Amino acid sequence: MSSEHESGPFGVTDLVSDGEARERFWFGLRATLLRSNPVLKTVRWVLDHDRILVTGEAGLGIGWMVIFLVAPILYIVTLSFWKSAGAGVIVHQFTLANYQAVLTKDVDLLSLHVGNLYLNILWQSLKYGFLVTLVTLVVGYVPAYYLGRVVSRWKALLLLFVVLPFWVPLIIRYYAWILVLGNKGMLPTMLSVAGIQNDGFLYTEVAVITGLVQVLLPYMILPVYNSVEQMDASLIESAKTMGAGPVRTFYEVTLPLTLPGISAGVLLVFILSVGSFMAPALLGGPSNFMVANLIDMTFGSPNWPLAGAMGVVYLVVLFGAISLFNRFVSLDEVFGE
Amino acid sequence: MDNYVEVNGVTKRFGDITAVEDVNFTVAEGEFVSLLGPSGCGKTTTLRMLAGLETPTEGDIRIGGETVTDQPPYERDIGMVFQHYALFPHKTVGENVGFPLKMRGVPSSEREKRVAEALEMVHLPGTMDRSPEELSGGQQQRVALARALVFEPDVLLMDEPLSALDRVLRQQMRIEIERIQREIGITTIYVTHDQLEAFSLSDRVIVLENGHLSQQGSPLEIYEQPRSEFVGDFIGQSSKLAGTIGVQDGESVLTTDQGTTIRVGDQPDFQDRDAATAFLRAEKLQITKESTGDANELEATIKAINYLGEKTMFFCELETGEELIVSEYGFTSVDAYASGDDIYVTVPSADTLLVPGDGRARELSA
Numbered sequence: 001m002s003s004e005h006e007s008g009p010f011g012v013t014d015l016v017s018d019g020e021a022r023e024r025f026w027f028g029l030r031a032t033l034l035r036s037n038p039v040l041k042t043v044r045w046v047l048d049h050d051r052i053l054v055t056g057e058a059g060l061g062i063g064w065m066v067i068f069l070v071a072p073i074l075y076i077v078t079l080s081f082w083k084s085a086g087a088g089v090i091v092h093q094f095t096l097a098n099y100q101a102v103l104t105k106d107v108d109l110l111s112l113h114v115g116n117l118y119l120n121i122l123w124q125s126l127k128y129g130f131l132v133t134l135v136t137l138v139v140g141y142v143p144a145y146y147l148g149r150v151v152s153r154w155k156a157l158l159l160l161f162v163v164l165p166f167w168v169p170l171i172i173r174y175y176a177w178i179l180v181l182g183n184k185g186m187l188p189t190m191l192s193v194a195g196i197q198n199d200g201f202l203y204t205e206v207a208v209i210t211g212l213v214q215v216l217l218p219y220m221i222l223p224v225y226n227s228v229e230q231m232d233a234s235l236i237e238s239a240k241t242m243g244a245g246p247v248r249t250f251y252e253v254t255l256p257l258t259l260p261g262i263s264a265g266v267l268l269v270f271i272l273s274v275g276s277f278m279a280p281a282l283l284g285g286p287s288n289f290m291v292a293n294l295i296d297m298t299f300g301s302p303n304w305p306l307a308g309a310m311g312v313v314y315l316v317v318l319f320g321a322i323s324l325f326n327r328f329v330s331l332d333e334v335f336g337e
Numbered sequence: 338m339d340n341y342v343e344v345n346g347v348t349k350r351f352g353d354i355t356a357v358e359d360v361n362f363t364v365a366e367g368e369f370v371s372l373l374g375p376s377g378c379g380k381t382t383t384l385r386m387l388a389g390l391e392t393p394t395e396g397d398i399r400i401g402g403e404t405v406t407d408q409p410p411y412e413r414d415i416g417m418v419f420q421h422y423a424l425f426p427h428k429t430v431g432e433n434v435g436f437p438l439k440m441r442g443v444p445s446s447e448r449e450k451r452v453a454e455a456l457e458m459v460h461l462p463g464t465m466d467r468s469p470e471e472l473s474g475g476q477q478q479r480v481a482l483a484r485a486l487v488f489e490p491d492v493l494l495m496d497e498p499l500s501a502l503d504r505v506l507r508q509q510m511r512i513e514i515e516r517i518q519r520e521i522g523i524t525t526i527y528v529t530h531d532q533l534e535a536f537s538l539s540d541r542v543i544v545l546e547n548g549h550l551s552q553q554g555s556p557l558e559i560y561e562q563p564r565s566e567f568v569g570d571f572i573g574q575s576s577k578l579a580g581t582i583g584v585q586d587g588e589s590v591l592t593t594d595q596g597t598t599i600r601v602g603d604q605p606d607f608q609d610r611d612a613a614t615a616f617l618r619a620e621k622l623q624i625t626k627e628s629t630g631d632a633n634e635l636e637a638t639i640k641a642i643n644y645l646g647e648k649t650m651f652f653c654e655l656e657t658g659e660e661l662i663v664s665e666y667g668f669t670s671v672d673a674y675a676s677g678d679d680i681y682v683t684v685p686s687a688d689t690l691l692v693p694g695d696g697r698a699r700e701l702s703a
Contacts (some may be wrong), residue, residue, distance in 0.1 A: 237390050238423035240410040241494075242437035242484070249411075252436070256427045 073315075080308035088302035098309035118294060118310055122317060125291040128205070129274035132212045136269045137262065139213065140220035144261070145254075147221070148228025159225075162218050170215065174282040177211045178202060181283070203285030211279045216272055220265035227261025228254075263329045267322065274318060338401075341366040341524050342387070342492060347396035349382050356382040358548045359396070364492075364541075367522045371535035374545035375571065380528045381496055383545070387526060388494050389413050401491050411440070416485030416523075418495040422477045424469040430456070430480050431465030437488040455483040458517060475506045482514070486521065493518070493525045499534060511537060532572055536560070544568050566692050569616040576619070576661045579694055582611045591615050591691070595657035600633045602686040612694030619664040621688040624651055625681045626673070633684045637661055644671050653682060 033039065046053055080098050083091040102118050147158055165173060180186045183200030191198050201207050235257070239249040255262075277292035284290075291314050298307035340363035349357040357379040364370045372380040385391040387398060389410035397406040405413050416437075424433050434452045443451070456462055459479035469477055478498060485493060498514070499507045515538055518525050529535050535542050536556040543553040546567045552559060563569040570577070580593035582604070591613060592598045599615065607613055628634060637653035640660075649668040653661045661682055674680070 232421070232423065234419045234421060234423040235425060237388075237410070238417065238419055239425075239436070240390070241388050241413075241415060241417040242488070243411045243440035244436075245409075245411050248440065253425060 076308045076311050078308075079305055080312050082305045082308075084303045084305045086303075088304070090304055095305075098305045099313070101306060102309045102313055118291075118313075121289050121294050122291050122314060124289070125274050126317075126321065128209060128212070128280075128290060129270050131209055132216060132273040133266055133270045135209065135213045136216055136220040137266060140217050140265065141224055141262075144221045144224035145228050145258075147225045148231070149233070162221050162225075165215070166218065170278055171282070173215060174211055174278055177207065177214070177283055181207050181210070202283065203288070205284070205288055207283040208279050208288050208290075211283045212273050212276055215279070216269045219268040219272060223264035223268070224258060224261040227258040231257045259329065263325075267325065270321075270325075271318065274321075275314075338366040339363065340399075341368075341401060342526065343399040344383070344387070345397050345399070347383070347386060347393045347398065349379070349386060349391060350394045355548055357386070357393075360545070360548075360550045362543055362550060362553060364524055364526060366524055368541065369518055369525045369527065369539050370541045370543060371527045371529055371539040372543050372545055373529060373532065373535040373571075374551075375530055377547075378545040379548040380530075380545050384494050384496055384526060384528045387492070388415055388417050414488075414491045416488070416490040416493045418478070418481050418485045418493070418498045420497045421501055422469075422474075422481040424477055424480055424484075426468070426470060428469075429465065430461075430467050430469055430472070433469060433480060434465075434484045434487050436484065441488060451487055452483075455487040456480075458486070458520075459483045459513070474502050475510060478502065478510060479513070482517065486517070486523065489521075489523075491524065493523045495525065495527045497529055498527075499529075499531075507534075514538060544571065546571075561690070563616065563690055563692060566614055569614070569690060569692055573616075574619045574662060574664065575616040575690075576622075576659075577614060577616055578659060579614045580612075581694075582607045582609060582613050582691075584609055588686075591689070593657070593659060595655075595659055597635065597655055597657050597659060599635070599684050599689065600686040601689045601691055604691055607691060607693075613691045614694050616690040616692070617661065617684055618688065618690070619650070619662045620648075620666065621685055622661065622663040623683040623685075624653075624663045624665060624674075625683065626678075628681050629683060631683045633686050635661070635682045635684065637680055637682050639674060639676050639678045639680060641676055642671065642674060651680075653680065 079090075081094050081096070083093045083095045083097070085091050103116075105116070143162070147155065147162070150158075152158075178185070181188070181201040183202065185200060185202070188198050188200040201210075231254070235253055236249055239253045244252060274290075275292055276290060277296065280288050280290040280293050291310070295307050295310045295314070298310060301307075342364040344360055344362050347357060347360045348355065360379070360383060362370075372383055374380045382391060386393050387400075389405065389408055389412075393406060397404055399405065400413065400415070424430075425436070428436070431449070431452050434455050435448045438448045438451060452465065453462070456464060459482055461476060461479050461483070464472065464476070464480070469480060472480065478501075481498070485495075495514075499510050502510060511534060518538075527535070527538060536559075539556060541553060542556055542559050544551040544559060544567075546565075552564045552568045554562070559568065560572055563572060566577075569575060578591065578593045578597065578599065580591045580597075582601075583590050583592055585598070585600075589601050589604045589607065590598050591601050601613075601615060635655055637655050639651055640654050641652040643650040643652075648664045648666045649671050651663040651665070651674070653663060655661065663682055
């Protein structure tokens with residue numbers, strides 16, 4: 001280096017700007033703190049007892065699961081076997097009445113009599129979940145594929161656009177759909193100008209599914225994008241040189257190789273859509289109830305044991321649906337062995 | 338057919354970058370041609386245009402008399418071997434090799450027979466039900482070769498097929514490729530940056546420089562008659578002396594800018610006062626302790642000695658500061674020499690390779 005750099009006592013200090021000096025101060029302070037006796041002693045003690053470290057690490061993970069997953073579920077399961085004495089009073093006495101009500105009785109709610117309300121609504125939720133997943137897959141695969149294959153300096157920006165909606169609170173996005181789909185909303189108005197008579201789409205199945213598709217699309221795009229990107233581009237080229245046109249290349253090479261991403265996306269979107277609460281509450285009408293809304297209402301009615309039983313049945317059915325999916329697509333492959 | 342593959346004035350631009358510019362060459366039926374050059378010279382782009390994976394910006398490509406310039410790869414009848422094999426990881430070896438046949442609607446019974454034959458040809462019988470990932474790199478490349486040949490394409494294209502293999506395997510595969518190509522006589526275009534691969538495999542070598550075709554010819558022609566400084570530099574190992582042609586005692590000599598004079602033999606392509614660069618192939622120079630009295634002898638000092646087993650490299654410096662690299666094969670008296678020794682280097686005048694000093698390519702008189 002040239003001689004001017006050697007002027008100060010620490011080599012380059014004289015040339016350092018204020019910002020650098022400040023940075024250096026904080027860096028020094030941090031170093032001093034980290035090297036202080038209490039910190040060093042603690043670290044050394046933990047390092048000397050590596051069994052504690054290992055147990056601690058595993059324990060932390062297990063503890064986390066117990067506190068945030070196992071305990072709440074166990075509470076709900078317990079709750080579902082207790083008696084409700086009406087008006088929100090829970091009697092701590094074992095009963096199967098809640099399950100009997102959920103699975104066999106016509107539930108009276110808001111004076112609606114539509115057979116077994118719970119099972120009907122559960123079935124409707126699964127149906128909506130299936131439709132949303134299907135639409136998201138078809139609509140999401142194209143941008144995911146494009147993002148995975150494109151070589152462009154705008155790619156990072158495009159990926160940002162995919163996750164950008166996450167920055168807008170869910171409720172605001174659904175309200176935005178109300179403005180678009182409502183009977184004096186943007187879409188119905190445009191359609192009537194074009195001569196197509198309609199009463200708007202709000203409070204319909206279409207509205208619920210549209211809202212869910214828009215909200216859940218990133219959960220499909222991102223895993224599919226990831227698996228497209230990991231695919232070696234020369235595989236597609238080699239398929240083409242061997243005589244496979246675009247369509248055959250897609251189903252012989254691209255589709256099977258992106259299956260892990262598709263499965264991950266399908267699973268995520270299906271689980272999230274079946275359990276969605278806000279979309280049917282804001283965009284759906286009384287006939288577009290989904291299971292989360294029903295459970296919420298039952299909790300509020302207030303009949304906690306009955307709501308608990310509804311939750312447990314929902315959990316079991318969803319688990320069954322995932323296992324069924326697992327039989328067709330090995331999830332071990334999706335999430336690694 | 339002498340011009341089975343024709344590349345006519347082909348140029349490829351990617352935005353502002355010109356990868357290939359006005360390249361012309363033909364390949365005869367059954368011929369093995371290498372595209373040789375350093376990375377970024379346009380050899381892979383040229384191959385990809387032959388495959389249909391890129392479309393030329395200008396010019397046209399003909400295969401078997403048919404213009405294929407704008408044809409997509411799947412409508413051409415070409416087999417291609419990729420650098421990293423490009424085997425389908427979700428298909429078995431048999432399914433991989435059978436893929437081009439399946440795409441051509443060959444019924445599965447016949448397909449199985451032909452796949453077995455192709456695997457036999459690359460010495461991998463009985464691997465049909467294995468996953469490509471279970472095979473070694475060399476075996477994977479054999480599968481890729483079988484897959485590119487199983488449908489008997491018009492042309493075989495190979496893009497640095499050996500670069501992912503280690504040295505020993507590379508040599509084995511090189512011999513394999515040569516054997517198979519001779520056996521079935523398929524027209525082959527092979528891309529490499531490795532002189533050894535290009536020379537050992539090819540009937541003809543095409544050297545590309547910076548998107549341009551620099552020189553083409555048999556390996557012997559390329560090595561013994563480089564037409565430009567680039568080819569002289571890229572092929573083989575030489576010392577380079579730049580200077581001006583003159584006449585001394587009725588013989589052509591090259592006087593370098595530093596004042597060294599060497600006899601360059603009979604050089605009908607060069608006139609008095611022409612600027613020229615001489616390439617002195619390292620293996621053609623001789624090193625001696627005592628003067629041999631040869632008219633083309635230069636005094637030099639050894640700067641470094643590299644003993645490499647089959648040959649020994651001497652890095653020498655003339656008094657003028659110009660460097661000479663000398664390699665001696667089967668040299669056993671290496672201990673007799675040390676760095677700093679003053680020695681004599683003999684330059685056989687018939688073995689100096691001259692190229693024009695102004696950067697132009699030399700028009701070969703032959």
